Amino acid sequence: MIEPRQEAQSLPETSETLDPQNWDELRAQGHRMLDDMIDYIATIRERPVWQPIPDAVRAQFRERLPRKSTDLADVYRDFTDFVVPYATGNVHPGFMGWVHGGGSAVGMLAEMLAAGLNANLGGRDHMPIEVERQIVAWTRQMFGFPESASGIFVTGTSMANLMAVLVARTSALGKPSRQHGIGEEGASLTAYTSKAAHGCISKAMEIAGLGSDALRCVAVDRAHRMDVAALRARIARDRAAGLDPFLVVASAGTVDIGAIDDLEAIAALCREEQLWFHVDGAFGALAVLSPDLAPRLAGIEGADSIALDFHKWGQVPYDAGFLLVREGERHRDAFAAPAAYLRRETRGLAAGSHWPCDYGPDLSRGFRALKTWFTLKTFGTDRLGAVIARCCALASHLESRILAEPRLELLAPVGLNIVCFRYRSEDADRVNGEIVVSLQESGIAAPSTTILDGKLAIRAAIVNHRTDVCDIERLMSAVLEFGARRSMAADGEGRRIALSRSAAV
Numbered sequence: 161m162i163e164p165r166q167e168a169q170s171l172p173e174t175s176e177t178l179d180p181q182n183w184d185e186l187r188a189q190g191h192r193m194l195d196d197m198i199d200y201i202a203t204i205r206e207r208p209v210w211q212p213i214p215d216a217v218r219a220q221f222r223e224r225l226p227r228k229s230t231d232l233a234d235v236y237r238d239f240t241d242f243v244v245p246y247a248t249g250n251v252h253p254g255f256m257g258w259v260h261g262g263g264s265a266v267g268m269l270a271e272m273l274a275a276g277l278n279a280n281l282g283g284r285d286h287m288p289i290e291v292e293r294q295i296v297a298w299t300r301q302m303f304g305f306p307e308s309a310s311g312i313f314v315t316g317t318s319m320a321n322l323m324a325v326l327v328a329r330t331s332a333l334g335k336p337s338r339q340h341g342i343g344e345e346g347a348s349l350t351a352y353t354s355k356a357a358h359g360c361i362s363k364a365m366e367i368a369g370l371g372s373d374a375l376r377c378v379a380v381d382r383a384h385r386m387d388v389a390a391l392r393a394r395i396a397r398d399r400a401a402g403l404d405p406f407l408v409v410a411s412a413g414t415v416d417i418g419a420i421d422d423l424e425a426i427a428a429l430c431r432e433e434q435l436w437f438h439v440d441g442a443f444g445a446l447a448v449l450s451p452d453l454a455p456r457l458a459g460i461e462g463a464d465s466i467a468l469d470f471h472k473w474g475q476v477p478y479d480a481g482f483l484l485v486r487e488g489e490r491h492r493d494a495f496a497a498p499a500a501y502l503r504r505e506t507r508g509l510a511a512g513s514h515w516p517c518d519y520g521p522d523l524s525r526g527f528r529a530l531k532t533w534f535t536l537k538t539f540g541t542d543r544l545g546a547v548i549a550r551c552c553a554l555a556s557h558l559e560s561r562i563l564a565e566p567r568l569e570l571l572a573p574v575g576l577n578i579v580c581f582r583y584r585s586e587d588a589d590r591v592n593g594e595i596v597v598s599l600q601e602s603g604i605a606a607p608s609t610t611i612l613d614g615k616l617a618i619r620a621a622i623v624n625h626r627t628d629v630c631d632i633e634r635l636m637s638a639v640l641e642f643g644a645r646r647s648m649a650a651d652g653e654g655r656r657i658a659l660s661r662s663a664a665v
């Protein structure tokens with residue numbers, strides 16, 4: 161029994177709440193912040209895409225732990241002076257690096273509302289969970305999945321792919337493997353993807369305890385699509401060697417060039433071989449929203465699971481990754497875990513099972529669903545699909561400009577929204593690497609690089625709804641200008657080296 165205290169402890173007189181003393185001041189400050197961020201997005205074209213961070217600015221963020229309070233207006237000034245000008249740049253229409261979505265002002269407002277509600281979406285019975293369930297239902301509809309399908313927001317597709325590997329692993333080894341580990345049976349599991357797959361698949365195999373050696377990276381054709389005959393042959397070879405194929409990961413939009421695997425053929429093979437069929441659709445899966453592009457994803461409706469990012473082509477602000485699993489029960493088998501402190505009830509706040517924490521490793525989770533709900537509902541999927549189709553049309557435009565320009569070389573077919581090319585030069589890898597850095601530092605455009613068939617490529621991934629023909633033209637002329645400068649410099653240097661070598665001889 162707990163003994164009552166002899167004397168009541170005296171409470172400090174001052175209130176320690178973090179709420180402001182003057183709400184009107186906070187409101188005025190909040191309005192300024194909101195206006196500034198709306199202006200920032202509205203006038204984004206007037207700024208450089210990206211700019212290097214000066215040392216003095218970086219140093220601002222090497223301060224000691226702040227023990228005392230600072231005025232909100234001063235903290236905000238630090239943000240506007242030191243953070244805003246040196247952001248990644250993906251809000252800007254000239255950003256074409258990696259695969260970054262542009263976000264939207266609507267998503268930003270929704271994110272503010274979500275922060276105000278401060279909801280924890282691990283579980284319990286509240287409307288924010290119903291908002292997430294609404295997105296699960298909408299995502300099911302997008303991909304023609306059954307009512308029994310489950311879904312969950314996660315950070316990004318890397319996490320969604322990892323979780324899919326875990327669901328497939330538990331499905332293959334049975335639920336008891338969660339207690340006793342993967343054992344010998346797990347050691348013989350093998351998974352399959354293509355050489356063009358994203359590196360997070362291999363990482364997922366490592367984290368899942370299966371090892372990246374157990375991932376077979378099957379050859380691709382010239383268009384970077386998985387060679388299904390080679391896949392079939394590799395599965396047969398592994399079975400003959402006493403191994404246990406359990407999972408195929410197909411790509412709906414490869415990271416390098418945006419290739420879409422033959423999902424129908426892979427779905428059929430997985431059915432025949434009784435393998436888990438997972439689709440990494442990080443950006444490409446949302447192409448289903450475009451009636452023109454959707455046929456290219458035929459077969460995706462037969463997947464056991466799909467990973468995708470609403471923060472890429474869905475234009476939802478970061479982060480909003482998503483995992484959809486055909487059979488909700490299998491999904492729960494991999495993650496649901498009873499705990500006394502998470503007891504479910506039929507009434508009250510602990511009602512409404514199953515909870516999102518039954519579908520993934522996270523218990524505390526933010527309200528990613530709200531910005532996605534606002535985005536889907538405000539714009540509608542037809543408009544988002546049109547944005548996606550337009551990104552692909554811009555990529556085709558860039559492709560035709562490159563093909564018509566003898567100084568440039570197209571390095572891969574353009575299947576979707578990614579264009580890989582380079583400036584022709586004797587020292588092409590170095591010259592093109594420098595062109596990309598110069599482009600980024602100039603603030604004109606921000607493509608990234610990749611290596612295709614051993615050649616360094618300038619890679620432009622058009623994901624942002626703000627990108628327009630003028631941005632493609634600016635990229636083109638800047639590449640040509642920097643290319644001419646860099647290759648002249650490289651030729652000059654080459655001549656200097658040759659001269660100094662001949663002088664040394």
Ligand SMILES: Cc1ncc(COP(=O)(O)O)c(C=O)c1O
Nearest residue numbers: 259316317318358413414415442
């Ligand atoms: C095909 C593919 N898979 C997975 C990922 C990883 O997604 P995320 O960055 O959301 O973790 C990406 C990222 O661009 C991708 O393009």
